Amino acid sequence: MSTVDFPIPVKAASGCSDAPVLRERGQHEVFCGLTGIIWLHRKIQDAFFLVVGSRTCAHLIQSAAGVMIFAEPRFATAIIDERDLAGLADANTELDRVVGQLLARRPEIKLLFLVGSCPSEVIKLDLSRAASRLSAQHSPSVRVLNYSGSGIETTFTQGEDACLASMVPELPVQAADAQQELMVVGTLADVVEDQFIRLFAQMGMERVRFFPPRRAADQAPVGPNTRLLLAQPFLADTARALQARGAQLLSAPFPLGVEGTTAWLQAAATAFGVTAQRFEAAVSAPTARATAALARARLHLEGKSIFFFPDSQLEIPLARFLSRELGMRLLEVGTPYLHRQHMAQELALLPEGTFLSEGQHVENQLDRCRAAHPDLVVCGLGLANPLESEGMTTKWAIELVFTPIQGFDQAGDLAELFTRPLVRRMRLAA
């Protein structure tokens, strides 16, 4: 494991680095990895996601974000029926037929993902073989990859991790004499990417690639001269696959809030030998803007308590931001999965004694939440309205995944996502 560290201005082994974590097992009130398709199909504009699953999978994606985007979407479900299960129809032949039908209809598709689901995993339908078979059949116009977004293996944002990891073997090999290049990993809103590109350019860093790319064909080469900067906290498998190809992971917190964004950019700047002066010149104006925006939000949030149900793995970085930059009190920070290495710097920044939980037993957690009387609860769509009707104020966790929140110029927007429910409750009461 190759990691380039940079000196972070906190003392080692502080905060929650070694804090105990409550691990729970029970009902998980979270989405499965298929849900990631909702943003991934918008990000990679010539990719199509074909879920091989049940009617439940189709219904989930349709309902998950509370959305129905009825323009013809770039995702669909090949619904397994009883004939496929009874062996009357060879499932592979059927899949080939459905893919043929789809590609005939959508000739602009360049990259097709076959997405595994709970049923396809349980019946052991080998989608990796199907993908290579179909790739051979439809190349060069279409590449076919596969990954699993099943709920028995992935939680919500882990679907993106699985998707990106499946793309890594396709990336071209970097030339041995290539210059050092930065790869920012994890889906970011286009506007956020553009801001980061400008900031890096101001620091003199021109060799910056984003993964996933906006176009399937725009593949960044990868090799020992690649430096990885994770933009999202849920990319364990993707990072591992890229590291296996020689890329070096830069250790950093995540780019949420002024502190997180500064440290995240600093990690890259250090690796690329950017001088302190040049770094300062690039970040000073956006830092000032963000700081001013956060000062306004702090008036509403300081001293208020917050409780996180597990959802996207963004919980720990968000909790760090809310506690350190906005003065909120953390009652419980739940995460579906805790990756200690990727989260190391975040944990170190969390206030000592923060109650951390991993996994979920939703009934027990609801008991704790009710007992804790938080001012604000961050939770999934299934829990939000019932908690509101009990008198709590909630923030939909999914909105934090679908909104541009990273970087300096989104810090104020991110804070506003938390102030809005509180302000709204005040207004409605008045």
Add this chain to the structure above:
Amino acid sequence: MQLTLWTYEGPPHVGAMRIATAMEGVHYVLHAPQGDTYADLLFTMIERLQKRPPVTYTTFQARDLGGDTAELFKTAARQAFERFAPQAMLVGSSCTAELIQDDPGGLCKALNLPVPVVALELPSYQRKENWGASETFYQLVRHLSQPRSQAPQAERVPSCNILGPSALGFRHRDDLAEIRKLLTDMGIAINVVAPQSATPADLARLADADFNVVLYPEIARLSAQWLERSYGQPYSKTIPIGVGATRAFVREVAGLAGLDPEAALAKVHSRAQWYARSVDSTYLTGKRVFVFGDATHAVAAAKVAAEEMGFAVVGIGTYSREFAREVRDAAKLYGVEALISDDYLEIESRITELQPELVLGTQMERHISKRLGVPCAVISAPVHVQDFPARYAPQMGFEGANVLFDTWVHPLMMGLEEHLIGMFRGDSEFHEDAAPSHLGGAARMQSAPEPVVVAIEGAPQAAQEAVTLTVAADKTNTGGACTWDAGAEKELKKIPFFVRGKARRNTERYASEHGLSVITVETLYDAKAYFAR
């Protein structure tokens, strides 16, 4: 395997959830992986219920599959019983658990819970949501109902049960209020309403009623048939949607209750009926409508459209294969072929081909219509957050008929406005591409491919990122051998967009039937005369 972009119905266990959630005192333990909990948000976000659905998901993971998923189920069931203390439990499998064959019913029996446990067998790879709701309700009725508790007395007030209203139903909340009032005003006592707000104890006394009123056959007909066989309770067949059907319903239930319907009918003053007859509504005559929905709502809407609005039904269809026969029978009345399909693309192409002037459909057809520039009103599930209005808006009963009139007329161009557009085609406001002025939409250019902006509805506010797709909006050119000369093409543009597609199609059909290879202005008017209704 079926390629599916959008699905009209969820899986059958979602149907079971609709029953469990509607009821009180029932808890459903569902053997399911993580992710299946998405179904909770249908109830908490779309229907905006204030409580979580009474469902416990076992949440098994890949690593459990080699081990003991059965034990996981038993633990979840035991904990759910202890925590929620239900009067009855439902147990079953979602699609994935069905494959691992753990037998929730048998496992639960081993727990010896002191309440009735109803095991559901819902084949996920064959059946869908409405079937699952119907089967679940039927199993509950079978397991929990008891023979009539006392002998009927001569002096008794006649009584009925109202069967069918459930969670996540299209306007069930308001239909129930409307029909309950109608029946009560007739002097009929309501014994039990189920599944909505019924407890297992309520189901036990279903047989005490004289007859059953079935509001939604998709959910309750199977149970009503069983109650008829088991306890000799007849059930109502008329669905009271529209003025005519509501009158027929009053007669039918009066017959079942042994009452005289005329007193109840004499009191009726229907505003919808008068509005439809008023001279202002003349412009509605013969408007070509396409109807699609669940079978009950589609059949009822077509009847109202034809008999109470004076529309012409040019197409009817349903996604409910279980009720295909009813829709085929209705289609015969209008001389059209029924479309029995749950393939969104097939329905889209039928609408494109028919070029109706109004679509009465589901939220799916609303989006198809938006894309094609055809007015649309929603008449059926699948439900959307907009289908749970804050105001009272039943579909059934006399007030329901008023709601239908308003809802269906609203998307249309008003009569006088339609005339003005016909008269002054180049006017900057009343021009051929203008949308109905009361809807405030901008003018739409129909002749060129255009970007269609589709908002993500009901989404978290910040997710309201607009999705822009380029759609060839003018799908009306049906091809064929004939070509349009420049003059005819120009004349066609003067026809308002909402009938232009039909004019183009008719003219091309006329030209090909008459062996004309070039369409001129003359051909256009010849065709107009030929097809004049």
